Amino acid sequence: xxxxxxxxxxxxxxxxxxxxxxxxxxxxxxxxxxxxxxxxxxxxxxxxxxxxxxxxxxxxxxxxxxxxxxxxxxxxxxxxxxxxxxxxxxxxxxxxxxxxxxxxxxxxxxxxxxxxxxxxxxxxxxxxxxxxxxxxxxxxxxxxxxxxxxxxxxxxxxxxxxxxxxxxxxxxxxxxxxxxxxxxxxxxxxxxxxxxxxxxxxxxxxxxxxxxxxxxxxxxxxxxxxxxxxxxxxxxxxxxxxxxxxxxxxxxxxxxxxxxxxxxxxxxxxxxxxxxxxxxxxxxxxxxxxxxxxxxxxxxxxxxxxxxxxxxxxxx
Amino acid sequence: xxxxxxxxxxxxxxxxxxxxxxxxxxxxxxxxxxxxxxxxxxxxxxxxxxxxxxxxxxxxxxxxxxxxxxxxxxxxxxxxxxxxxxxxxxxxxxxxxxxxxxxxxxxxxxxxxxxxxxxxxxxxxxxxxxxxxxxxxxxxxxxxxxxxxxxxxxxxxxxxxxxxxxxxxxxxxxxxxxxxxxxxxxxxxxxxxxxxxxxxxxxxxxxxxxxxxxxxxxxxxxxxxxxxxxxxxxxxxxxxxxxxxxxxxxxxxxxxxxxxxxxxxxxxxxxxx
Numbered sequence: 001x002x003x004x005x006x007x008x009x010x011x012x013x014x015x016x017x018x019x020x021x022x023x024x025x026x027x028x029x030x031x032x033x034x035x036x037x038x039x040x041x042x043x044x045x046x047x048x049x050x051x052x053x054x055x056x057x058x059x060x061x062x063x064x065x066x067x068x069x070x071x072x073x074x075x076x077x078x079x080x081x082x083x084x085x086x087x088x089x090x091x092x093x094x095x096x097x098x099x100x101x102x103x104x105x106x107x108x109x110x111x112x113x114x115x116x117x118x119x120x121x122x123x124x125x126x127x128x129x130x131x132x133x134x135x136x137x138x139x140x141x142x143x144x145x146x147x148x149x150x151x152x153x154x155x156x157x158x159x160x161x162x163x164x165x166x167x168x169x170x171x172x173x174x175x176x177x178x179x180x181x182x183x184x185x186x187x188x189x190x191x192x193x194x195x196x197x198x199x200x201x202x203x204x205x206x207x208x209x210x211x212x213x214x215x216x217x218x219x220x221x222x223x224x225x226x227x228x229x230x231x232x233x234x235x236x237x238x239x240x241x242x243x244x245x246x247x248x249x250x251x252x253x254x255x256x257x258x259x260x261x262x263x264x265x266x267x268x269x270x271x272x273x274x275x276x277x278x279x280x281x282x283x284x285x286x287x288x289x290x291x292x293x294x295x296x297x298x299x300x301x302x303x304x305x306x307x308x309x310x311x312x313x314x315x316x
Numbered sequence: 317x318x319x320x321x322x323x324x325x326x327x328x329x330x331x332x333x334x335x336x337x338x339x340x341x342x343x344x345x346x347x348x349x350x351x352x353x354x355x356x357x358x359x360x361x362x363x364x365x366x367x368x369x370x371x372x373x374x375x376x377x378x379x380x381x382x383x384x385x386x387x388x389x390x391x392x393x394x395x396x397x398x399x400x401x402x403x404x405x406x407x408x409x410x411x412x413x414x415x416x417x418x419x420x421x422x423x424x425x426x427x428x429x430x431x432x433x434x435x436x437x438x439x440x441x442x443x444x445x446x447x448x449x450x451x452x453x454x455x456x457x458x459x460x461x462x463x464x465x466x467x468x469x470x471x472x473x474x475x476x477x478x479x480x481x482x483x484x485x486x487x488x489x490x491x492x493x494x495x496x497x498x499x500x501x502x503x504x505x506x507x508x509x510x511x512x513x514x515x516x517x518x519x520x521x522x523x524x525x526x527x528x529x530x531x532x533x534x535x536x537x538x539x540x541x542x543x544x545x546x547x548x549x550x551x552x553x554x555x556x557x558x559x560x561x562x563x564x565x566x567x568x569x570x571x572x573x574x575x576x577x578x579x580x581x582x583x584x585x586x587x588x589x
Contacts, residue, residue, distance in 0.1 A: 021539065022536075022538075022542070022547065027545035027565075028547070031545040051573040054363045055356070055365070055532055057532045057533070058534075060535060081577055195322060197322070265537050
């Protein structure tokens with residue numbers, strides 16, 4: 001595979017680092033890029049300094065993880081050193097942002113856009129705060145409002161990150177597309193779920209509930225991307241439980257243009273990106289396919305009224 | 317065994333109160349371990365924090381707590397029979413060599429992760445331990461190896477810095493044509509570890525130091541503990557001289573709980589609250 005063009009930017013491959021994983025400074029993002037990641041994502045940036053929750057915040061369950069880190073952020077206007085360090089970068093960066101209201105999203109988006117990220121991702125899907133994130137991603141009116149408002153104040157492509165908690169994620173994706181989103185990223189963590197320690201007789205996470213990620217949510221993620229692919233014509237970053245090249249193939253077949261990973265770093269280390277890229281390339285070679293051949297390949301080409309829409313799908 | 321997923325609730329088997337500030341909690345549990353590795357210790361309803369193992373045997377391990385914050389004071393107040401949730405072990409641990417020409421430099425409670433290492437190194441090692449005052453000398457009677465003590469106030473041993481004694485020993489070995497150190501291990505305040513690293517680097521002596529950063533997951537995904545491009549909980553906490561040279565954040569920058577990168581002194585002030 002050669003480089004990938006995504007929303008007008010060149011990526012060295014179709015693999016993406018999920019928001020909230022490692023993305024705390026410029027140097028670690030560069031290392032992840034060098035370890036085989038085509039597009040790295042900064043941890044979600046919020047409107048004001050925020051510590052997040054007390055520990056335990058992240059627990060591995062073997063089949064995946066549960067987390068309620070709670071959107072820690074230095075605050076959008078306290079990251080000068082990081083933006084400075086990223087200014088001379090030779091790799092693309094996706095900046096994830098969040099807010100508690102449309103106004104906060106707009107304030108953060110406007111500022112962040114001026115710092116020169118390649119993309120801005122609106123996190124309208126985090127389950128781990130009572131006042132931020134997910135409420136925008138489960139309501140069509142709210143999703144439209146925030147996407148539309150942010151789109152008007154930024155000068156880089158806009159990605160909407162969606163939650164599987166939406167009753168109809170395809171509808172939310174379509175609303176975001178109509179509001180000006182250039183791509184969809186799905187899914188954020190699932191649930192939220194809860195793990196109770198029976199000896200301590202209390203939930204393990206300090207926030208009690210938390211988002212699920214990793215292999216246990218892959219079928220949910222694949223279904224969501226499949227639904228979104230049928231609903232929109234903008235490209236999709238598919239993620240949720242991807243750990244191997246074959247997982248990536250499955251996500252492409254559901255309709256993803258790029259494939260993201262997060263929890264996989266727990267199971268295979270930072271070099272999971274190099275490894276999955278190699279596994280993906282090997283699979284494509286063995287099957288005499290290109291990546292373009294398999295994007296959306298799981299969709300029945302003749303079924304349903306939206307098959308014509310698929311033919312006119314914009315190239316990313 | 318390894319219990320690095322959901323915490324296992326272990327009961328405190330024994331408690332040793334060393335001084336007003338240092339307490340060790342022992343657990344009768346067979347945990348896999350290399351000196352320098354740590355566990356996440358959870359007090360339900362309070363918090364979860366990383367602690368290096370300060371004692372380890374096939375059937376028992378211990379963590380030593382310096383009571384200074386909300387969590388550590390509560391942990392030090394626990395009694396035998398009380399529950400602590402344990403996840404681990406995490407991190408890489410020290411690289412142990414069999415040479416007699418090694419030095420161990422401990423500062424304050426940096427003694428805790430080094431103690432199981434000292435017990436596995438050659439007994440002829442050169443061993444320095446510094447602290448503010450004699451009350452802060454941890455494990456005064458634990459080791460067979462001879463330990464050189466330094467205190468800031470001169471209340472015990474040499475009045476001054478651990479690096480005074482390390483530098484003198486390096487010089488003595490060089491003057492007398494004795495073999496130089498093959499390795500220096502250090503754990504303590506980061507400014508001390510940096511001084512040891514710098515001193516050794518000039519002499520071409522490889523170091524290993526154990527870094528501390530605010531941690532959440534313990535297994536290298538959340539990014540809370542990044543130090544330059546290294547993830548302290550998974551790539552570390554032990555780093556060698558070669559790695560430290562490529563880590564500009566060493567002795568300079570650390571992240572607060574919010575992820576805000578601040579000068580190390582500000583981080584230390586926050587951690588000591």
